[in-house]
Amino acid sequence: xxxxxxxxxxxxxxxxxxxxxxxxxxxxxxxxxxxxxxxxxxxxxxxxxxxxxxxxxxxxxxxxxxxxxxxxxxxxxxxxxxxxxxxxxxxxxxxxxxxxxxxxxxxxxxxxxxxxxxxxxxxxxxxxxxxxxxxxxxxxxxxxxxxxxxxxxxxxxxxxxxxxxxxxxxxxxxxxxxxxxxxxxxxxxxxxxxxxxxxxxxx
Numbered sequence: 021x022x023x024x025x026x027x028x029x030x031x032x033x034x035x036x037x038x039x040x041x042x043x044x045x046x047x048x049x050x051x052x053x054x055x056x057x058x059x060x061x062x063x064x065x066x067x068x069x070x071x072x073x074x075x076x077x078x079x080x081x082x083x084x085x086x087x088x089x090x091x092x093x094x095x096x097x098x099x100x101x102x103x104x105x106x107x108x109x110x111x112x113x114x115x116x117x118x119x120x121x122x123x124x125x126x127x128x129x130x131x132x133x134x135x136x137x138x139x140x141x142x143x144x145x146x147x148x149x150x151x152x153x154x155x156x157x158x159x160x161x162x163x164x165x166x167x168x169x170x171x172x173x174x175x176x177x178x179x180x181x182x183x184x185x186x187x188x189x190x191x192x193x194x195x196x197x198x199x200x201x202x203x204x205x206x207x208x209x210x211x212x213x214x215x216x217x218x219x220x221x222x223x
Contacts, residue, residue: 088158120136120139
């Protein structure tokens with residue numbers, strides 16, 4: 021049986037990880053110089069600093085969210101990007117909206133555009149779900165938390181988008197999207213009084 025080459029191991033890592041980091045290749049014993057060579061040969065695409073994926077990999081609609089999660093693993097995909105993922109908006113964001121803690125590093129000059137919104141405590145940590153996209157675990161705010169966040173940050177995204185998201189959320193309550201859950205996150209975000217008239221108009 022022939023020993024695996026650096027190229028074989030690198031391709032295996034990229035297949036397994038979806039979007040692989042330099043340290044993933046290090047752990048497999050693949051020298052970094054091979055990554056640049058495979059990129060130059062068109063086998064890999066470099067999607068960020070030290071981030072690679074196979075050029076012929078199936079591209080999911082949410083691939084940019086996976087790339088964002090690899091670029092800044094401490095971030096949480098939220099607001100308009102989370103609305104789009106949960107099919108609660110007609111908007112198509114040109115950047116990935118990400119919640120970050122007050123002191124977390126905000127990436128710049130990345131392969132995808134990031135829109136950073138700062139949050140802390142429960143406003144950052146509550147209502148976060150992990151979804152697997154391109155073999156990458158991506159933290160995304162839940163539908164109810166996303167709607168509450170949109171009202172909290174309505175000055176950044178626009179009240180019309182927040183109201184549209186609420187309307188779509190209310191329509192999908194039969195799918196298990198609970199109004200009690202929505203109010204719980206509204207309390208965390210301190211937007212109950214802002215949301216109440218809109219919720220009452222839709223119930």
